[in-house]
Amino acid sequence: MSKVLVINYRGSGDYLGYARMKAAKKSENCFCSLLAGSSQKKEAKKSSGEKGGAKISLLGAGSFMLVFVACTAAFYLFQVNELANKGYEIRDLEKNIQMLEKENKSMQIREVELTSMYSIEKATENLGLVNSTAASYVAMSATVAMK
Numbered sequence: 001m002s003k004v005l006v007i008n009y010r011g012s013g014d015y016l017g018y019a020r021m022k023a024a025k026k027s028e029n030c031f032c033s034l035l036a037g038s039s040q041k042k043e044a045k046k047s048s049g050e051k052g053g054a055k056i057s058l059l060g061a062g063s064f065m066l067v068f069v070a071c072t073a074a075f076y077l078f079q080v081n082e083l084a085n086k087g088y089e090i091r092d093l094e095k096n097i098q099m100l101e102k103e104n105k106s107m108q109i110r111e112v113e114l115t116s117m118y119s120i121e122k123a124t125e126n127l128g129l130v131n132s133t134a135a136s137y138v139a140m141s142a143t144v145a146m147k
Helices: 015-026 039-048 058-115 117-127
Strands: 003-008 029-035
Touching: 058 117
Parallel strands: 003 029
Antiparallel strands: none
16 A cells, blocks of 8 residues: 655645645555646546536637637728738839929920020020120239229
């Protein structure tokens, strides 16, 4: 015959575990085990023949899953909506870039046209300017200060 001794350490307020330990010491068979944490409840209940444990109701589990699925679906819809909005913004910005590139090209062409010699000669004719044929310079021998 062997004796079974269950030492159930749960702190100072565990009188039931202390009573079980005393009863186990009085039995003929001795097998010692030290239980700690959450497993001590299970072991103590198994040794005393009690049933139980944490039971989650079907309604509680179902409602938890329903809330979890609803939150996940809401987050997914939010992300898809944000992604679609960013896609539209990117497409609008790309169109704007293409339009500005075309405008830049046309302005560069206009600049080249306006700075060409042909357009400058045309502008002088339209303004009534005359080409100079001879340049005359004034030579001065003394330095002059102007007021």
